[in-house]
Amino acid sequence: xxxxxxxxxPWQLMLPGEKETSLNKMVYLPGTLDEFGxxxxxxxxxxxxxxxxxxxxxxxxxxxxxFTRKHTxxxxxxxxxxxxxxxxxxxxxxxxxxRARCVRxxxxxxxxxxxxxxxxxxxxxxxLTGHEGIHxxxxxxxxxxxxxxxxxxxYSSAATDETQTNWNGLLGYIRLREENPIFLSQVRVYxxxxxxxxxxxxxxxxxxxxxxxxxxKSSVLLQDYEQKISVMTSNxxxxxxxxxxxxxxxxxxxxxxxxxxxxxxAALYKNDLQSSESEINQKEDEKTVSFGIRTFGDxxxxxxxxxxRRIFLxxxxxxxxxxxxxxxxxxxxxxxxILQTYKDYGINMVRFHSHCPPEAAFxxxxxxxxxxxPELSHWDPKHAFEFDESFSYYQKELRQIIKALxxxxxxxxxxxxxxLHCGALGTSRMHKMLQDAKKQDPTRLYxxxxxxxxxxxxxxxxxxxxxxxxxxNYRIRGTLAGNPETPExxxxxxxxxxxxxxxxxxxxxGYINNQYPNAKxxxxxxxxxxxxxxxxxxxxxxxxxxxxxxxxxELAHFKGISDPANYRRIQRMVREKGLEPVWKKYVEATGxxxxxxxxxxxxxxMRTKDLSxxxxxGLQDFPGxxxxxxxxxxxxxxxxxxxxxxxxKFRAFFKEQLVLVGLEKYTYEEGETLCADVQIAGYGxxxxxxxxxxTLWAYMxxxxxxxxxxxxxxxxxxxxxxxxxxxxxxRMSSVSCPKGTLSKAGTxxxxxxxxxxxxxxxxxTVKIADAVNSYPIWIYKNELPKxxxxxxxxxxxDSQAKKVLDNGGIVYYSPKSEESSFHNSIRAxxxxxxxxxxTFGRQEGAMGQLIQKDHPLFKEFPTxxxxxxxxxxxxxxxxVILPDTVKQPFDAIITEMDSYAFLRPMAQLFECRVGNGKLxxxxxxxxxxxxxxxxxxxxxxxxxxxxxxxxxxxxxxxWETVVSI
Numbered sequence: 001x002x003x004x005x006x007x008x009x010p011w012q013l014m015l016p017g018e019k020e021t022s023l024n025k026m027v028y029l030p031g032t033l034d035e036f037g038x039x040x041x042x043x044x045x046x047x048x049x050x051x052x053x054x055x056x057x058x059x060x061x062x063x064x065x066x067f068t069r070k071h072t073x074x075x076x077x078x079x080x081x082x083x084x085x086x087x088x089x090x091x092x093x094x095x096x097x098x099r100a101r102c103v104r105x106x107x108x109x110x111x112x113x114x115x116x117x118x119x120x121x122x123x124x125x126x127x128l129t130g131h132e133g134i135h136x137x138x139x140x141x142x143x144x145x146x147x148x149x150x151x152x153x154x155y156s157s158a159a160t161d162e163t164q165t166n167w168n169g170l171l172g173y174i175r176l177r178e179e180n181p182i183f184l185s186q187v188r189v190y191x192x193x194x195x196x197x198x199x200x201x202x203x204x205x206x207x208x209x210x211x212x213x214x215x216x217k218s219s220v221l222l223q224d225y226e227q228k229i230s231v232m233t234s235n236x237x238x239x240x241x242x243x244x245x246x247x248x249x250x251x252x253x254x255x256x257x258x259x260x261x262x263x264x265x266a267a268l269y270k271n272d273l274q275s276s277e278s279e280i281n282q283k284e285d286e287k288t289v290s291f292g293i294r295t296f297g298d299x300x301x302x303x304x305x306x307x308x309r310r311i312f313l314x315x316x317x318x319x320x321x322x323x324x325x326x327x328x329x330x331x332x333x334x335x336x337x338i339l340q341t342y343k344d345y346g347i348n349m350v351r352f353h354s355h356c357p358p359e360a361a362f363x364x365x366x367x368x369x370x371x372x373x374p375e376l377s378h379w380d381p382k383h384a385f386e387f388d389e390s391f392s393y394y395q396k397e398l399r400q401i402i403k404a405l406x407x408x409x410x411x412x413x414x415x416x417x418x419x420l421h422c423g424a425l426g427t428s429r430m431h432k433m434l435q436d437a438k439k440q441d442p443t444r445l446y447x448x449x450x451x452x453x454x455x456x457x458x459x460x461x462x463x464x465x466x467x468x469x470x471x472x473n474y475r476i477r478g479t480l481a482g483n484p485e486t487p488e489x490x491x492x493x494x495x496x497x498x499x500x501x502x503x504x505x506x507x508x509x510g511y512i513n514n515q516y517p518n519a520k521x522x523x524x525x526x527x528x529x530x531x532x533x534x535x536x537x538x539x540x541x542x543x544x545x546x547x548x549x550x551x552x553x554e555l556a557h558f559k560g561i562s563d564p565a566n567y568r569r570i571q572r573m574v575r576e577k578g579l580e581p582v583w584k585k586y587v588e589a590t591g592x593x594x595x596x597x598x599x600x601x602x603x604x605x606m607r608t609k610d611l612s613x614x615x616x617x618g619l620q621d622f623p624g625x626x627x628x629x630x631x632x633x634x635x636x637x638x639x640x641x642x643x644x645x646x647x648x649k650f651r652a653f654f655k656e657q658l659v660l661v662g663l664e665k666y667t668y669e670e671g672e673t674l675c676a677d678v679q680i681a682g683y684g685x686x687x688x689x690x691x692x693x694x695t696l697w698a699y700m701x702x703x704x705x706x707x708x709x710x711x712x713x714x715x716x717x718x719x720x721x722x723x724x725x726x727x728x729x730x731r732m733s734s735v736s737c738p739k740g741t742l743s744k745a746g747t748x749x750x751x752x753x754x755x756x757x758x759x760x761x762x763x764x765t766v767k768i769a770d771a772v773n774s775y776p777i778w779i780y781k782n783e784l785p786k787x788x789x790x791x792x793x794x795x796x797x798d799s800q801a802k803k804v805l806d807n808g809g810i811v812y813y814s815p816k817s818e819e820s821s822f823h824n825s826i827r828a829x830x831x832x833x834x835x836x837x838x839t840f841g842r843q844e845g846a847m848g849q850l851i852q853k854d855h856p857l858f859k860e861f862p863t864x865x866x867x868x869x870x871x872x873x874x875x876x877x878x879x880v881i882l883p884d885t886v887k888q889p890f891d892a893i894i895t896e897m898d899s900y901a902f903l904r905p906m907a908q909l910f911e912c913r914v915g916n917g918k919l920x921x922x923x924x925x926x927x928x929x930x931x932x933x934x935x936x937x938x939x940x941x942x943x944x945x946x947x948x949x950x951x952x953x954x955x956x957x958x959w960e961t962v963v964s965i
Contacts, residue, residue, distance in 0.1 A: 003176070007029050009081060012079070029169070029170050036169075038073060063566060064569055065625065067564055069563070076142040078138060080137065082135070085176065102146060102148065104140040107128065116400070156354035167327050171327060182203070182205045187266045187407075197221070201239065201241075203238050204236060205234075205237075209234040210232070214267070215228050215267045216229070216242055217267070223246065251293055255306065255307055256371065257343070261292050263289065264288070268285045291407045292410075302531070302536055304539075314347055314613065314614065317615060317618050319622060321620055323623060323635050329358075336367070339370050341633070346650060351373040352374045354375050356377070356401050362410050374414055378418070379418045381454075384420035386423060399440065427448075434447075451468045451469055454470075469543075477540050478543075480508070481508070513829040513876065519666070526608075545617055547836060557638075578887075582850075597830075597832070602616075602654055626836035657684040659768060659773040669752075674750040682742070682771075686739055689734065690769035692731065693731050695726050696729065699763075701722055732746045778934065804917060810946055814926060821878075822880045857945040860941040861941040873935055879906040890910065894907065896908050921965070
């Protein structure tokens with residue numbers, strides 16, 4: 001085989017119509033029209049998916065919901081180059097493009113037929129044999145997808161402007177390939193159970209009859225590393241199958257994080273098996289491929305198994321966000337960097353949301369031991385496969401992807417697209433495709449879709465696995481969009497929206513925001529319901545989606561085809577609102593809360609006995625769909641420059657072996673007993689065995705700790721200005737938790753009876769061998785709060801409150817936390833908002849609390865500057881929207897941060913001078929939260945603060961303004 005690179009010389013780029021002759025732009029490939037500066041103004045032609053609610057698309061002539069392409073174009077484009085076809089004697093010539101859209105190829109005006117079925121996810125190959133000499137080669141690339149399911153493609157990650165862009169151009173290798181007249185076009189190696197291999201070898205004889213020998217060699221095979229097969233054919237293209245090639249017992253498996261690979265060489269000789277060794281001397285062709293030995297599938301009990309060991313998928317969804325180029329990388333080294341970034345955060349599998357990356361990604365994953373789940377370039381939530389053009393195209397794309405990626409052990413499963421929905425016809429076609437895929441390659445698992453029918457139609461019996469957010473009304477994740485779920489709720493929402501002319505607000509769904517926090521919630525009940533119908537592996541889908549406010553330092557990194565106008569719009573609003581001095585604190589606080597919620601989602605999944613994994617959305621910011629900045633990584637796939645985004649912080653709870661402590665709650669009172677079962681999620685390669693050791697660490701106040709000593713302390717200690725001291729510890733005799741299981745390791749019973757001089761934040765650390773985890777708990781005094789006589793506590797800002805203030809007194813305003821008490825307010829929630837308000841416009845937009853942790857009010861209520869579990873009851877209360885007359889940024893004790901889309905000034909707790917007096921204004925409704933230890937403790941701390949000299953507000957607000965809030 002000889003390769004001729006066609007990227008070293010320029011190509012003439014032309015567009016149809018008048019521009020076809022006038023443009024005459026010379027470009028170097030690979031590349032896209034965006035990179036060549038060709039196209040028109042981006043006006044949101046390819047917008048967010050039609051089943052989503054987009055709150056806003058334009059603002060001051062700026063696209064507010066995604067990055068703006070500097071140039072955009074949809075339609076045919078022509079690339080021409082003069083080439084010389086001069087193969088060696090009798091050799092055949094092929095023209096290849098590794099990645100493109102719809103392609104037609106012409107040689108001196110004559111159209112050349114395709115050698116392989118064309119798809120946008122696999123290489124394009126055309127045979128030019130018989131056209132020796134100098135020719136004008138013309139490639140027509142069309143990203144309007146004529147004859148293909150246009151909308152399903154451009155809404156997918158393969159072509160959406162929300163991330164990758166619907167680029168037009170030619171990527172990867174662009175070359176002439178010369179082959180012998182009779183050659184091996186592909187060798188595919190499949191591992192089988194029982195220590196065997198199956199090999200499929202595609203032979204092309206160019207319509208000649210052929211008789212000879214195919215010799216297979218590999219160091220991993222028995223029988224002197226060699227297998228001979230007689231070949232006789234008169235067909236131009238034939239597949240030769242070698243069954244049951246025996247593998248040496250010393251061969252090592254390809255495994256998670258262990259990319260052990262072998263090679264197999266297929267050599268084709270002209271002659272037959274009866275000839276002597278010396279007579280088999282005319283080698284027609286030879287091809288060497290790498291492969292891995294691994295088995296993957298259902299272990300027979302509904303769990304995913306790799307090499308006979310149950311595993312737990314720790315997956316991330318890659319949506320093809322590459323803002324500098326607008327397309328996915330084509331080089332293996334780039335993918336090794338990408339996959340290493342994922343691995344640093346604990347990822348062991350990557351799901352490619354409605355797209356399939358180039359083979360370079362799989363070569364990298366093979367070497368690194370990363371699992372891969374590609375998907376067809378398909379997102380149709382209404383009528384998937386129900387149009388003939390859709391069914392025809394995706395059958396072809398399915399065949400070609402499976403064929404092209406056959407030798408990659410990292411390729412373990414595939415679905416037919418994202419969130420597909422269809423009727424009976426589409427379902428029957430899905431089933432045919434499933435049958436075809438399993439027949440073509442049974443070493444992978446296949447499913448009709450990721451989150452098919454949004455979980456509303458349950459599991460598909462023909463699919464090998466079920467990946468969804470729910471099973472009917474039973475959820476498999478802790479947070480979902482706040483859209484109406486029942487007909488009754490939908491009717492109320494519709495009625496409200498018709499009456500008020502605006503979107504109704506619906507609270508975020510899921511237990512994280514609607515159930516008092518603990519560390520033992522799981523999805524066992526959902527899995528029990530699923531098991532009544534479906535016995536195959538199940539894992540959760542697109543878990544997380546907790547937004548983080550944007551860090552504008554990333555703006556300096558945009559140098560390519562994307563214009564982050566949506567980020568600049570937010571930055572402009574931040575400046576206009578006067579928030580720039582405190583914005584970094586906002587980013588940090590939302591990031592810490594986001595990671596906290598991701599951890600709960602992950603541990604809940606790992607606490608679920610029959611669940612085979614979790615797939616996140618996501619670690620990386622998603623620049624489209626309303627600007628969904630949900631990641632620990634920015635849109636450039638770089639860790640955000642904050643403590644919350646450090647890979648080791650995330651990997652601490654996202655790994656193959658994890659201690660899980662089933663806390664009933666996070667807050668206790670002195671004298672209580674902490675009881676919790678300890679489990680090991682043991683999905684590593686070895687058993688987890690050793691003594692169970694636990695330590696209760698208390699964060700004790702230490703005024704000597706500050707910025708000057710922060711390098712000597714942990715980040716948590718530095719944040720809290722405390723020193724960490726072990727106050728209790730214990731050990732249980734050796735326990736053994738087998739690999740591939742969720743095992744009970746023991747039960748903790750810790751008496752919280754030590755005397756404390758003040759409420760304290762603690763960490764409970766539990767360790768077995770190398771498996772370790774740590775949980776925050778808070779211990780408060782068992783005392784009822786009592787309002788001091790010096791304070792006038794009221795639920796109304798009435799004449800008596802004004803009189804007290806006029807006379808220089810102290811007023812604590814704390815009504816019920818209801819809409820009737822605060823007319824200009826929103827209902828907050830514990831987590832940050834879900835995905836983005838640009839997509840899910842019915843959510844309020846609250847982004848968590850920014851807390852003045854060093855404020856004297858919190859002297860007896862230890863806190864960080866961000867929301868943590870001890871704030872859960874208060875975080876779910878209302879937050880007032882401050883009037884324009886209040887100067888910004890407002891110095892609130894607790895600021896409720898707002899979504900980037902609104903940036904309303906909001907607060908839950910603030911103090912001020914009013915006339916001659918002092919006012920503490922609260923929306924927390926603490927009097928109604930006294931059933932919670934943290935509710936009592938916070939109110940007690942507030943009372944002590946109000947009765948102290950430390951209560952000395954610096955800002956002043958007029959009485960009329962306070963009343964109007």
